[in-house]
Amino acid sequence: MRNWIKLIAATTAMVMPATAVLASGASLAAPQPAFKTYPARPQAPAQAPNILIVLTDDVGFGASSTFGGLIPMPNYDALAAQGVRYNNFHTTAMCSPTRAALLTGRNHHRVGFGAISEVSMDAPGYNASIPKTAATIGQVLKANGYDTSWFGKNHNTPPWDLTPYGPFDRWPLGLGFDYFYGFNGPATSQFAPILTENLNTIRPYIGKPDYILDRDTADHAIQWLGGQKSLRPDAPFLMYWSPGTAHGPQQAPKEWIAKFRGKFDMGWDKLRVEIFKRQKAMGVIPKNARLNPREAALPAWDSLTPEQQKVSARMMEVYASQLAFFDDQFGRVIGELKRLGEYDNTLIIYVQGDNGSSEEAGPRGTNNEYASMNNNDPEWDQMIGKEDSLGGPHSAGVYQAGWAYAMNTPFQYSKQVASHLGGTMNGMVVSWPGHVADQRQTRGQFTHVIDIAPTVYEAIGITPPTQMNGVDQMPIDGVSFAYTFREAKAANRHTEQYFELMGNRGFYKDGWLANTVPARPTWDHSPTHVDPLAFKWELYDLNRDYSQSVNLAAKHPEKLAALQADFETAAKANNVFPLTSDFFSRLDARFRPSILGGRNSVTYYPSTARFNYGAFPSLMRTGWSASAQVDVPSAGGDGTLVAQGGWAMGWGLFVINGKPVFLYDPSDHDTAIRLSGSEPLSPGKHSIMGRFVPDAMPGRGGTLELSVDGKEVARQTTPMSSSFLGLAGSVGQLGDESVADDMQLPFAYQGRLLSVTISQEKETGAR
Structure with missing residues (x-):
């Protein structure tokens, strides 16, 4: 190899001297430090700051210690101590709309996100598609010389685009971010997340029993920062970090959950009073502020039995530990900024929650939010006694609405309610050493999530483009709040704002x-x-x-x-x-575009691809079947033919101990049904079908059938039906989680899988 390198160097020296003469007579100059004809990268304005935007998920105004809550977040506290807190900052009351407004600086309906993407409609304000006329902060800053990255949750890609075959123009990379490490959709597990790196599905947790998503995301953020400063030390960066914490499933490392044991035994009613007192003492809220009474639909803490209180308190412990653990990871990234010497030149905008805390799990809460989404809500007796599993890898819990209401202290209502401050008021901290006041001050000016983009543009010293990639741009709706950085008493500049979500408006x-x-x-x-x-x-x-x-x-x-x-x-x-x-x-996917093009029957071939629920025919309000064509080898072989979901709920066709198996689990409430053939499959080709035939009354269950080569081999009724809403699937191997404990990832089929056909059958009417 060394001889070849020497030969190439010698040949180059002979053929191309410092100044060579071409056949045309023109001279070819030696390489110069400044290139004139190569495309140049954009240059950022002189002394432009780095930008770090952090947005947590489903965290109410009164949750963090920084805003008077009882969940300790020392790194967020430290940020506020040298920056400023905002106690009149507003979101849109739900995930996708808030994120679209943050990314673009425009009102959420103007950019197609009048609601979350999973309930989009065929109307301009609700089509879940950020238009090309609304460039994102990623696109604008990239065009101005910034290196851009996005870590954590992306809930702004249309669900019908979330397949391995795109299109990708509304994925994070298409929205102006050079690097993406996170998940697409509303939520994912902390222990076995459905992760994407740039455009590729990855499974970094396999073989790592101590894996946790928030730590992994922080690891990658730190690695990206180090690489960026190694290769582009003079270029500023934009990092958008939007963890899934503390959206359900609420999960955390067990040692962190243990730290909060007994901390919330006082219950949500007394907790609200304590938070309210702390908020006033800290100056987070005005002295004359009133504490709203408990929402009428919520039970008093004292009305719960001791057993109900025990499981409820544990759910709050899990929520607190998840948020506190994320704060610990945030501290690691801040530490890296300081180590790299970049902290003082970084504008940090940290919004604690994309909306108020969520009451969506109701007065009882749930230990399986996936089942709850599919109308299979757990009763108290299905949660009591399972306290030690809460927050762990076999739990997908979301705390009781009473806790959510406490996390929104002192306001009324919660997430989804854009008409009330419990849904829209979130804490925000801004830090930029030397540019933002550092006296633990609080700002009361009205600010809104659409104000973040124009604030960033003003801080950098750039003007939002009137045209991007040849497309005329709509005006920015937000108002920069940079004027508040040093002026605590400055008059409001954002004086009017509409609110609307799911009919709730103001x-x-x-x-x-x-x-x-x-x-x-x-x-x-x-x-x-x-x-x-x-x-x-x-x-x-x-x-x-x-x-x-x-x-x-x-x-x-x-x-x-x-x-x-x-x-x-x-x-x-x-x-x-x-x-x-x-x-x-x-939520029915049939209300939206699909890569399936309206087909009621789709044939899949073996693949390592992970298919989101929009890439499977909708199983909502319908009977359905899944048929696998296999060629069984002479030695037999087990594995997955097709599967959707995971341990919390799901279904699949498998070969186990040589026998065909149809597993149907509408929730984790001990309702899993496993139909199995009595005889192993003989070598050769077979057709294996699992089928769900619904009862005449919708949502009341139905009959499960397993057949081989057209002959029924097992049948059983089930009192529960499920649409398996929001669950990813896979063909030929398991996806990101095992559907049952006796199947170890990836549980790929060892024979030859020819194809799998999933078909919708009988409609059952209203859900």
Whole structure:
């Protein structure tokens, strides 16, 4: 090899001297330090700061110690100690809409995210597709010389694009981020996450019993920072870090859960009072703020039995430990910034929650949110006694709504409720040494998630482009809050803002808020439509009533009418109409585009690809079958033919001990059914089919059938049915989790799998 290198060097020296003459007579100059014809990378403005944006998930205003909560977050506290806290910062009340607004600086309906992507509709404000006319901060900063990265959750790619075959223009890389390490969709497990690196599915947890996602994400963020500063030390970076914490499934390392044992035995009612006192003592909320009473639909803590209190307290311990553990990982990344000498030149914007804490698990909570999503809510007796498993790899729990309400102290309501501050008010801390006041100050100016992008642009010293990649850009809706960095008493510049989500709506103007009243709790799974136009309206003067506690609608009807009219005007301008309060009925994937093109029957071939639920025919409100064509070798062989879901719920066709098996598990409530053939499959080709035939009454269960070569070999009724909503699938091997404990990943089929066909059959009517 060395001889070849010497030969190439010698030949190059003979053929190409420092100045060579070409046949045309032109000279070829030796390489120069400055290249004139090669495409040049964009250069950032002089002294442009690094940008770190952190956005946690489903964390209420009163959760963290930084904003008066009882969950210790020392690294967030330290950030606030040298920066400023914002106690009047607003989100949109739900995941995808808040994230779309943050990324673009535009109102969420204007960029297609009037709701989360899984309930998108065929309307401009709800199509879950950020338009090319709304460039993201990733695209803008990349065009201005920044290296860009995204870690954690991406909930802004249309579900129908989330297949191994794209298109990829609305994946993070297509939205302007050079590197992505995280997951696509609303949630994933901390122990066996459905992870993507750039465009590729990865499984870094296999063979690592101590694996945890938040640590892994921090590891990769640290590695990316080191590499970026090694190769591009003079270029600033943008890092967008959006962990799944503390969205369900709520999970954490067991040693961290142990740290919180007994810390919440006082219950949610006393916890709210304690948080409220701490908030006032810290100056997080005004001295005259009121604590709203407990939501009427929620039980008092003292009404629970001791057994119910025990399991409830453990669920809160898990939530607290997950958030505290993420803070520990955040501290590691801050430590790396300091080690690299980049901390002082980094603008950090850390929003604690993309909406208020979630009451979606209801008064009982759940130890399996996947089952709850599919209308298989657990009863108390299905959770009591399982406390020690909560937060672990075989738990997908979400705490009781009473805890969520406490995490939103001092406000009313929760996630999904855009009409009330419990859904939209989130804590934010901003730090930028030398540029932001460092006296533990609190800012009360009205700010909104759409304000983050223009604030970043002002801090860098750039103007949002009027055209990006040849496409004219819509105006930015947000207002930079950089003016608040040093001026605690500066007048509000963001003076008006509409709110709307799932029919809950409001309009803010100069401190007044007109808002509707939710028609039903967020945990109500009923598909019945409630007309948003029938919602009642309230009126609040937030200038004097920080916590939205005194309804002034009867006292100031003229003010209410004026703000209602303002909402109508803003709604028309921002693609808010049509209004709808539906949620669960809109989860049906058949309401959205699909790579399957409307086919009711799809044939798959063996692949290592992971298919998201949009790449399988919808099993919602329908009978269905899965048929596998196999060629069994003479020596036999076990493995997976097709599977969807994991241990929490799922189904699959398998060969186990040489016999065909159809597994059907609509929840983890000891309801798993396993049909098996009595005889091993003989060598040669066979057709193996699993089938679900629903009862006449929708949602009441049905009959499971297993057949081989057209002959039924097993049958059993089930009292439960499931749409297996939101679950990924795989063909020829298990996906990211085992559907049953006796199947070890990847449990690939050892014979020859020819194909698998999944077909929808009989419709069953309303869910």
